[in-house]
Amino acid sequence: MIELHDIRKIYQLGDEEVHALDGVTLTIRDHEFVAIIGASGSGKSTLMNIIGCLDTADEGTYMIDGQEVSDLSERQQSILRNRKIGFIFQQFNLLPKLTAYENVELPLIYQGVSAHERKERVLEALTKVDLAHRVHHRPNQLSGGQQQRVAVARALVTRPSLILADEPTGNLDSHSTKDIMNLLQDLHKQGNTLVLITHDNEIAAQAPRRVRLFDGRIISDSAADTPDSMQNSVSPGNNPDSGQDSDSSAGRPERLSDSDIQQNPDSSLDTPDHLSNQDSTAAADPLSERTAAAENRSAEQPQASPRSRSHESSENRNGGDAQ
Numbered sequence: 675m676i677e678l679h680d681i682r683k684i685y686q687l688g689d690e691e692v693h694a695l696d697g698v699t700l701t702i703r704d705h706e707f708v709a710i711i712g713a714s715g716s717g718k719s720t721l722m723n724i725i726g727c728l729d730t731a732d733e734g735t736y737m738i739d740g741q742e743v744s745d746l747s748e749r750q751q752s753i754l755r756n757r758k759i760g761f762i763f764q765q766f767n768l769l770p771k772l773t774a775y776e777n778v779e780l781p782l783i784y785q786g787v788s789a790h791e792r793k794e795r796v797l798e799a800l801t802k803v804d805l806a807h808r809v810h811h812r813p814n815q816l817s818g819g820q821q822q823r824v825a826v827a828r829a830l831v832t833r834p835s836l837i838l839a840d841e842p843t844g845n846l847d848s849h850s851t852k853d854i855m856n857l858l859q860d861l862h863k864q865g866n867t868l869v870l871i872t873h874d875n876e877i878a879a880q881a882p883r884r885v886r887l888f889d890g891r892i893i894s895d896s897a898a899d900t901p902d903s904m905q906n907s908v909s910p911g912n913n914p915d916s917g918q919d920s921d922s923s924a925g926r927p928e929r930l931s932d933s934d935i936q937q938n939p940d941s942s943l944d945t946p947d948h949l950s951n952q953d954s955t956a957a958a959d960p961l962s963e964r965t966a967a968a969e970n971r972s973a974e975q976p977q978a979s980p981r982s983r984s985h986e987s988s989e990n991r992n993g994g995d996a997q
Contacts, residue, residue, distance in 0.1 A: 676702040676725060676836065676869075681734035683720050683890075694720040695731070696890035702869060704835075707862040709870045709881035717890040719840070722871045726759055726838050727751045739835060756784055760829030764841040766821045768813045774800060774824045775809040781832045799827035803857060819850025826857060837861065840871045855880055 683695040695717045702708050712718040723729035724736060727743055736743045738758065746754065768777045778799055782792045800806050803823040813821050822842060829837055839858065843851040855877065862868055862882075870881055878884050886894040 675704055675737075675739060676700070677735075677737040678725070679735045681721075681724060681731045681736065683717075683724070683729075684732050693890045695724075698734075698887075698890070698892055700885065700892065700895075702867065704867055705862075705865050706883060707858075707868045707870070707881045708883045708885060709872060709878035710885050710887060711872060711875065711878045712887035713873055715889075716887040718871050718873075718887050720890075721887065722838060722840055722869070725836075725869060726761060727755050756781060757832060758835045760832060760834035760837045762822070762825050762829050762837065762839040762842045764844040766813070766818075766825050766845075768821060768824055768828075770813050773810050773812055774805060774816070774827075777813075777824055778828045778831050781828060785832065795831050795833075796827075799831040800824075802830060803827045817850070818846050819853055822846060822850065822854055823857070826854070826861075830861070835867060837866055837868045838871070839868065841873070842870070843872075843874075843877060851877075 678698055678700045681695050681698040681700075682693065685692045685694055698717075698721060710718050710721060720729070724731055725738075727738075730744065738754070741754075743751065743754075769780075772780075775796055778796045779792055782795060787795070797806065797809070800809055803826050805820060805823050805827065808816060808820060811820075813824070816824065822845075826842075842858070843854050846854060858868060858870065859880065868881075870878070872878050882896075884894075884896045885892055
């Protein structure tokens with residue numbers, strides 16, 4: 675479960691304070707499919723960055739699966755991102771010289787998963803997105819829709835608690851857009867928790883719950899109009915296709931243990947020969963490409979220096995992870 679309370683993010687633009695997020699309070703329950711809608715400058719990308727532990731709030735509290743994110747170190751947040759959150763970006767962010775299989779495999783290398791289990795899980799994820807016949811193709815041999823499917827498989831392969839999709843159809847044609855949205859709908863029916871960031875009302879309308887942002891504030895939430903909507907969200911316990919029952923602990927969110935936090939992933943990597951040192955670094959944080967993604971969203975956020983030290987720390991963390 676995601677719980678945000680009175681989240682505020684402030685940027686300094688000259689003598690003016692710009693409130694990118696101005697007191698956002700939002701709860702997203704397990705197995706919900708929520709679209710966060712807003713125009714450029716509404717704060718939706720800032721909110722996604724905070725939910726995805728890519729940035730920190732200046733004020734307010736954020737809890738994911740019962741853990742207060744501000745209590746975690748930068749390293750602990752990196753582990754949380756890798757194990758609990760799957761990201762789907764508008765720009766795909768695939769490594770161009772790696773095959774579809776190898777791109778999907780990267781997050782599992784970071785986790786120290788054995789080569790045998792990696793193979794099973796990568797093929798399972800690519801099969802789910804109907805790309806089992808394209809495992810050896812590189813990104814330049816795939817269409818835009820197929821590249822986004824690889825990105826979806828990469829998000830799924832770690833079996834995350836949450837899937838964050840940031841404008842996942844923004845670079846796709848209408849046919850590929852329909853395919854990706856159908857895929858997201860299928861993932862929701864299988865019991866996954868999805869948060870979709872979009873400016874497109876037609877795309878947002880396909881989510882059971884829609885939250886609209888304007889000037890850093892939530893101005894509407896369809897759950898307020900239909901309070902039963904969250905109860906109607908599909909979960910593994912009430913979805914006959916999921917293969918799980920409501921008493922099963924499989925897929926139940928877990929807190930990060932001390933052993934998780936203390937584990938040195940670099941020491942347990944069974945790194946394949948096809949990865950260079952640079953690729954191995956990317957595997958050490960599969961979301962290091964978020965810096966480039968953030969640059970693509972720069973038009974939405976004010977070009978200003980952050981007011982708080984927490985943002986400075988976040989910038990240092992982003993740069994450090996990407997090195």
